[in-house]
Amino acid sequence: MSQTLSLTLHEARARAALVSAVSYDLELDLTQPDTFGCRAVVRFDCARPGATTFVEFADAREVRIQGADATYADGRILLRDLAARNEITIEARVPYVSDGEGMHRIVDPVDGETYISAYCGMDMAQRVFPCFDQNDLKAPITLRVIAPTHWTVLANGHVSARAEGNWEFATTPPIPPIMFVMCGGPWASVTWEHAGLPFGWHARASLAEQLQRDAEELRSITTACFDRYAEIFDEPYPFDSYDQAMVPGQNWGALETPGCITYRDELLPLGPPSEPERRTRAMIIAHEMAHMWFGDLVTMTWWEDTWLQESFADYLGFRVAEEAAGIEGAFADFTIGRKPDAYLADVRRSTHPVAPRPEDVPDVDAAMANFDSLSYAKGNSALRQLVTCLGDDAFFAGVNTYLSRHRWGNATLTDFVAALDEQTDRDVVGWVDRWLRTTGFDTIAVTRTEDGFVIARDGSRPHRLRVTAYGDDWRATSSFVDLGAAEVRLPAARLLVPNAGGETYARIRLDPDSWTRVVAGLSSIPDASTRAVLWSTAFDLVWIGELSAEAFLALLERHLPTEPQVEICHRVLVWTRAHLLPRFVGADQASGAVARIAATCLAALDRSFPDPAKAVVLTRTLAGVSNDPELLLGWLSRGVSEQGVAVDPTLGWLARRRLAALGHSSVGEIQDARRRERTLVADLGAARALAAPADPAVKAAAWARLTGDPVPSNREFEAIAAGLWDVEQTELLGPQVDAYLSRAVPLGARRGASHCNQLADAFPTVALTPAQITRLAETLDGDVPVHLRRPWEDQLDDLRRASAARRGR
Numbered sequence: 179m180s181q182t183l184s185l186t187l188h189e190a191r192a193r194a195a196l197v198s199a200v201s202y203d204l205e206l207d208l209t210q211p212d213t214f215g216c217r218a219v220v221r222f223d224c225a226r227p228g229a230t231t232f233v234e235f236a237d238a239r240e241v242r243i244q245g246a247d248a249t250y251a252d253g254r255i256l257l258r259d260l261a262a263r264n265e266i267t268i269e270a271r272v273p274y275v276s277d278g279e280g281m282h283r284i285v286d287p288v289d290g291e292t293y294i295s296a297y298c299g300m301d302m303a304q305r306v307f308p309c310f311d312q313n314d315l316k317a318p319i320t321l322r323v324i325a326p327t328h329w330t331v332l333a334n335g336h337v338s339a340r341a342e343g344n345w346e347f348a349t350t351p352p353i354p355p356i357m358f359v360m361c362g363g364p365w366a367s368v369t370w371e372h373a374g375l376p377f378g379w380h381a382r383a384s385l386a387e388q389l390q391r392d393a394e395e396l397r398s399i400t401t402a403c404f405d406r407y408a409e410i411f412d413e414p415y416p417f418d419s420y421d422q423a424m425v426p427g428q429n430w431g432a433l434e435t436p437g438c439i440t441y442r443d444e445l446l447p448l449g450p451p452s453e454p455e456r457r458t459r460a461m462i463i464a465h466e467m468a469h470m471w472f473g474d475l476v477t478m479t480w481w482e483d484t485w486l487q488e489s490f491a492d493y494l495g496f497r498v499a500e501e502a503a504g505i506e507g508a509f510a511d512f513t514i515g516r517k518p519d520a521y522l523a524d525v526r527r528s529t530h531p532v533a534p535r536p537e538d539v540p541d542v543d544a545a546m547a548n549f550d551s552l553s554y555a556k557g558n559s560a561l562r563q564l565v566t567c568l569g570d571d572a573f574f575a576g577v578n579t580y581l582s583r584h585r586w587g588n589a590t591l592t593d594f595v596a597a598l599d600e601q602t603d604r605d606v607v608g609w610v611d612r613w614l615r616t617t618g619f620d621t622i623a624v625t626r627t628e629d630g631f632v633i634a635r636d637g638s639r640p641h642r643l644r645v646t647a648y649g650d651d652w653r654a655t656s657s658f659v660d661l662g663a664a665e666v667r668l669p670a671a672r673l674l675v676p677n678a679g680g681e682t683y684a685r686i687r688l689d690p691d692s693w694t695r696v697v698a699g700l701s702s703i704p705d706a707s708t709r710a711v712l713w714s715t716a717f718d719l720v721w722i723g724e725l726s727a728e729a730f731l732a733l734l735e736r737h738l739p740t741e742p743q744v745e746i747c748h749r750v751l752v753w754t755r756a757h758l759l760p761r762f763v764g765a766d767q768a769s770g771a772v773a774r775i776a777a778t779c780l781a782a783l784d785r786s787f788p789d790p791a792k793a794v795v796l797t798r799t800l801a802g803v804s805n806d807p808e809l810l811l812g813w814l815s816r817g818v819s820e821q822g823v824a825v826d827p828t829l830g831w832l833a834r835r836r837l838a839a840l841g842h843s844s845v846g847e848i849q850d851a852r853r854r855e856r857t858l859v860a861d862l863g864a865a866r867a868l869a870a871p872a873d874p875a876v877k878a879a880a881w882a883r884l885t886g887d888p889v890p891s892n893r894e895f896e897a898i899a900a901g902l903w904d905v906e907q908t909e910l911l912g913p914q915v916d917a918y919l920s921r922a923v924p925l926g927a928r929r930g931a932s933h934c935n936q937l938a939d940a941f942p943t944v945a946l947t948p949a950q951i952t953r954l955a956e957t958l959d960g961d962v963p964v965h966l967r968r969p970w971e972d973q974l975d976d977l978r979r980a981s982a983a984r985r986g987r
Contacts, residue, residue, distance in 0.1 A: 182236045182253040182301055182931075184543040184964075187480060187536060190312045193231055197310060199223040200317035204307050207324040208294050208362050209343075213239065213271040214281055215324075218308050220268065224260040232256050234304035234311040237280075238270035255308060268308045276891040277932040278429035280305030284891070286426070287856050288384035292326075293363035295425050295440065299433060301542050301931070303355035314479045314588040316352035323347075325362045332361040332380060334437040336419040348418060350436070352586050354477050359435035361423050368393045372401050373408070375415070381424040381446050384857070388446050389424075395456070396422075396463075399503045403464045406502035407471070410494075412578040413585060416475045422463070426858065427892060429935075432462050434469030434491070441466075448859055449826020452798070453791035454748040457511060460503045465495025476581055479588040481545030482536045485614070486594060488549065489532065489557025492516075493565075496558070507706050507743065512558065513680040514710040514749040518717045520555035521685065524619055526975040528968055532557045533591050533614040543931070547968040559683035560613045566642045566681045567609070568602055575601040612639050619684050622661065622676045626689040631674045633659070633666045637684070646678035647671035652702055678708045686715055701737040706746065713750055720762060723983030727762040730754075731774050739782040747782070748795045751775070755802070760943045761980035765908035768945070769805075772906060776803040783821050790822070797823040801832035807842040827855065831863025838870040839904055862897040869901030872910055877902060881914045884940070885925060892936060899940035908944040915942045919953050926963045934965035941973050951977050 200222040207215030220233060235241070236253040243250070244267040247258040257266065274283035274294065279302050283294050296306045304311045323331045327343040334357070335348035366386035369378040379396050381389045389396075400422065404415070417437040424443035432441040445451075445459050472494075473487035500508035523529060530538070532552060539545050565573045576598030584593060591610070599606045620637025635641065646656040650672050659666050661676075668674060673695050676686055688696065696712055703709050716733060719725035734754060741747050754775060763771045779800040783793060797819050804810055810833040817825045825833070834851060837843035845868065852864040869880035880902045884895060902914065918941075926934035946954070954974050962970065 182234070182304065184301065184541040185234070185312060186541040187539065190314070190480060193310065193312065194314050196225050196229055196231055197222050197315060198225065200310055200315050202307070202309065202317055202319045204319060205322045205324070206296075206307075206360060208329075209324055209326065210271075213273050214294070215269075216272050216307050217267070217269045220264075220266045220308060222264055222310070224262060224264060227260060227262050229260050230256065230258045231260065233266070233268075233308045234301075235268065235270070235308035236301075236304045238272050238308075241268065241270045243268050253304065270308075272306070275305070275932075276427070277889075277936070278427045278892045279932045282427045284426045286382055286384050287858060287861055288382075291364050291383055293361075293382060293426055295361040295363075295423075295427070296359055297425075297428055297433065297440070298356050298358050298435070299430070300356060300546050303358055306358065306360075307355075309355040311355050313354045313356070313477050313481075316354050316477060316586070316588070318349050318352055319358060320349040321347040321360065323360060323362065328364055329362050330365045330367065330380070332359075332365070332378075332421050332423055332438050334359055334417070334435060336376060336437075351416065353436055353474060357435050357474060359433070359438050359440060361425055361438065361440065365423070368397065370397060372404065373415070376419045376421075377401070378419075378421045379424075380421060381443060382426065385424065385443065385446055385448075388448060392446065392451070399460050399463050400467075402502040402504075403467050403498050406498050407467060407494075410498075410574060410577075411471055411581060413471060413475060413581045416470060416585070422466075429892060432466050434466045434473055436470060436474040439466045447826070447828055448857065449824065449828055452748075452794045453744045454795060457499075457505050457508070457745060460505050461495045461499040461508060461511075464498040464503060465491045468494040468498070471581055475586065476584045477588050479590050480536055481539045481542065481548065482534050483589075483591055484545065484548055484553045485532045485557040486589065486591065488553045489561055492554045492558035493561040507745070509562075509680055510707040510710040510743070511745045511749070512555070513707065514714050514746055515752075516551070516555040517559060517680065517683075518714045518753065519551040520559065520683070521619065521714075521718060522721065522976070523551040523972070524556060524617060525979070526972050528972055528975075529617045531615050531617055532560055533610070543964045546965070556683060557614075559680075562680075563613070563642070563682045564609065567640070568598075568604060572602040572604075573598070609640070621685045621687060622682075623687040624674055624676060624689050624692060626691055627667075630670045631668045631689075633661060633668065633674075633676050635661050635663070635684075639684075641677075641682045641684060643677045643682045643684075644679040646675050646705065646708055648673040648675070648703065652699070652704055654705060654708075675708050675711065678705065678711060680707060680711055685718060686711070688715075697733060697736075700733070701740040701742075706743045709741070709743065710746055713746060717753055717757070720758065721979060721983060723986055727758055727767075727771070727984075730758060730762075731771060735774065735778050735781075738778050739785045741782075744789075744791045744795055747792060751779075751795070751799045755799075756943070759905045760945060761976065762984060763905070763945070764984075765905075765945045768905040768908065772803045773805055776800055776805060779803070793819075793821045793823050797821065798829055798832055801829055802836055804836060805840065807837055807840050810837050811842070827857065827859045827863070831859065831867065834863065835867040835870050835901060838867040838901075839872060839906070841871060843867065858893070862893055865894055865897040866901035869898050870904065872904075872907050874910060874913075877907075877911060877914055881917060885917075885921060889929065889933065892932075895936050896939060903943045905944050911942070911944055912947075915944065915946065915950055916953075918942055919950060919957060922966065923957060923960075923962055926966045931963075931965045934963045938966055938969035941969070946977055948981075951981070 203219035205217040232254045241250050246266045249256045274281050285292050323345040325343050331345040333347045334350045338348045339346040364383045365380040366383050366389050367380045419437050421438040423440050424446040425440045428442045468491040472490040478486045496508045496512050499505040580594050580597035625632045641661045646654050673692050779796045783796050813819050813825050848864050848867045852860045922937045
């Protein structure tokens with residue numbers, strides 16, 4: 179795959195001033211095994227006849243162009259001597275991909291069926307069809323697809339005609355090219371009508387049973403969220419159908435392609451979804467539906483306004499999941515699951531304002547890096563604070579003015595602020611400058627006095643937040659306070675927690691006596707939102723060196739067994755394994771820390787029974803950390819744990835990976851299990867397990883597979899990397915860490931942006947030595963591909979911060 183030239187802000191503005199009235203008439207032929215046929219008729223007006231512009235079309239072969247003086251090179255078709263009205267016909271063969279960026283092709287090992295899906299997005303629509311690949315050249319798309327006769331084809335519009343493998347779709351309203359979608363294969367489907375529109379859920383044929391299992395839940399969530407958005411927004415749903423497809427190989431969690439949203443099909447697991455999986459799935463459904471208005475009906479003009487789409491969808495996703503889909507405590511999930519990543523991102527060198535200036539996002543490559551926790555979680559937090567300050571009525575009145583005023587067009591932060599400013603007498607412009615144009619976060623500190631508490635702000639932003647006071651019997655009294663430059667005094671209590679509902683975005687610091695009481699009684703605090711705030715505060719205290727890994731593990735041992743909220747248990751365990759173990763626990767202490775996590779899970783299972791949802795979360799974690807091979811082998815042989823948790827494919831492959839790491843599962847046993855199940859889950863589970871043994875030859879082979887030819891698919895690559903790295907094998911993995919630091923740059927430079935993203939995600943999740951950290955820093959002083967530089971700089975910042983925290987600063 180060749181490198182594409184990243185579109186610059188200057189190029190986008192120049193082309194938008196020149197080109198208008200764009201439309202695409204597109205035909206795709208999916209009947210060949212290695213490449214697909216693409217025929218596109220591109221129509222557009224030119225403001226200056228005689229001018230020159232370009233159309234992006236990456237990696238095309240056998241390109242034929244009619245209707246223009248044109249040259250094809252470097253992924254761009256240069257169009258010269260344009261007329262006032264132009265019609266260009268472009269025909270080509272284009273290769274399928276296996277990295278999730280373009281026309282992705284995969285064969286299902288269960289039944290040998292092939293699935294082909296166009297995964298677009300930033301700089302990716304051009305890998306599917308020739309287009310003006312920028313947001314503010316929205317265009318209607320007319321699509322025809324030639325596919326095998328037994329397939330179903332899904333796309334942005336509803337099917338207008340079909341016969342013998344030929345599919346025609348209704349012309350879409352104006353949409354940006356990145357929002358194009360087409361999914362072909364023998365899909366299993368569940369369809370219905372609601373509010374006068376056709377709805378559908380679709381998945382691979384081999385997942386038909388799982389789709390039927392979850393169909394009622396998926397349908398209920400979809401219709402409930404749809405009805406809630408109909409209440410929130412004045413603008414009706416803007417498209418002619420609403421399909422949702424669980425697709426293989428999607429890199430994003432989901433993509434908001436209008437009329438046909440695509441989700442990673444891991445969201446439809448082979449075994450029953452766990453409670454955290456169900457909650458996450460509902461939030462994602464609500465998130466992507468919000469994008470039908472924020473992103474699809476009204477689209478940001480340039481990438482400095484990513485927040486206008488992602489922050490809104492993130493905020494509304496959690497809110498509507500709770501209000502409509504019945505996900506109780508959704509914002510508590512956000513507080514402990516997503517917000518801590520934003521705080522961490524905001525202290526790295528790569529931090530940026532939620533709403534940067536256009537010139538700070540000079541090209542699409544730079545924009546891609548801003549699809550991060552700041553644009554999502556911090557932006558969500560900022561919007562929640564804005565709603566808390568303004569109230570629902572003023573906020574949604576401004577939102578509806580914005581959407582109606584710019585429907586089917588493009589907009590900017592200035593447009594949104596203008597719409598909001600019309601609905602309130604508060605200083606929205608000043609609020610935006612303080613909250614969205616700046617980086618970092620304030621600290622809200624509690625000081626205990628003789629007769630009560632003082633709350634003070636270290637920072638410059640205004641905050642409206644809930645403060646909860648707890649008495650000796652943990653009875654709570656809550657009130658909202660407005661905190662600015664002046665201190666706020668409150669009466670005495672056993673414990674006072676500011677931002678107890680997570681309404682604002684700020685670090686909180688309790689007085690020492692209050693934190694001692696938290697350590698003693700955290701799981702006894704009755705409100706889940708407050709417990710989520712305090713657990714996330716513990717995460718932050720670890721990162722800044724005020725809470726040791728030993729103290730955090732003691733907190734885990736004391737309170738996880740009696741934590742009543744399943745999602746909090748899940749998120750605390752995820753953070754402990756993802757952050758505490760590789761960053762704050764030394765290589766010589768890793769096995770002991772892992773054993774303590776396993777013991778805590780066992781203790782929690784004893785206490786949680788018969789809570790089945792919590793038992794699933796604890797058992798899956800235990801499968802990844804247990805040092806008792808007989809326990810894991812017993813689960814696999816019986817098909818059930820001691821607490822009655824069924825060994826579904828997810829749990830089974832977690833146990834096999836751990837058994838392999840412990841030296842109790844052979845290559846033959848792993849391959850036999852893979853052949854018995856013959857699923858994508860088994861293929862990827864086996865890839866993880868085969869890379870897991872503590873054997874230098876196995877690790878060398880896994881590394882060779884990651885870096886050799888042919889390049890593994892996106893899913894296989896991440897599975898092998900997940901099996902390769904193991905905090906208990908840090909010393910053994912030294913050669914692979916060194917190889918990663920020396921070879922990732924040339925590999926990424928040679929293989930392109932998508933592989934850089936995979937390499938970045940595969941960063942070693944083990945403790946790096948000081949020499950390895952120095953080598954990473956020295957490499958970053960040189961020439962590093964842009965898609966690798968930002969995540970590596972973030973890793974370096976985290977490594978240095980964790981090292982300082984371990985040393986006690």
